[in-house]
Amino acid sequence: MKRQRHSVEFKIQVVKEALEAGNKAAVARRYDIHPNLVHRWTKEYQDGKFGDVDITAIPTLDAKALSQENEQLKKLLGEKDLEIAILRDLLKKKNPHLLKKLK
Template identity: 45%
Template sequence: MRRNRYPKELKEQLIQEAMEVGNATQVARRHGIDPKRLYYWIRESQHKGFQEAPAEAKQIAPYVPSAQEFKRLESENIALKKLLGEKTLEIQILQDLIKKKNPSYRKN
């Protein structure tokens, strides 16, 4: 026999909170449960006639990086831009060398 892991009161509370907030994913993550489980409970409650779930309840919460992660991503972005610039310059130099060695070379 299957054990009911979440009490009915908790399910109803989370469903209600998801309706009020309008973002079921955010509510599920805040309470440490799988968002798919909360969506299932919302659908189940609709079939049982509890309440109608708004379309906003299925929106995915936007990702907001922490300050430390943001700085890391920013420095990585700067390093990658620098590397791209160096590689672009290297390609240009090599193409100029090819033109000097082989005058019949034409870039399309």
């Protein structure tokens, strides 16, 4: 397997998520990297070994943005649920014998 080189910005993003979540293994799974790598990056970040990178320039989501995204996702989920209900009603009207298989 070929080694990958990750940018400092990517490493800092992963480290920030790991520190916020408190679960390095979950963040590692999300990015498909080894948990030991996330642990090492976190240690390097806390020791200040990432060099002269402007950490404030790296975009992060604040609470307001997360809240807006959450509301948008809830709306999409509601629309999908409504769409499924409509399709099931149509199926029930046209092919009532198939409805037994859906439940």
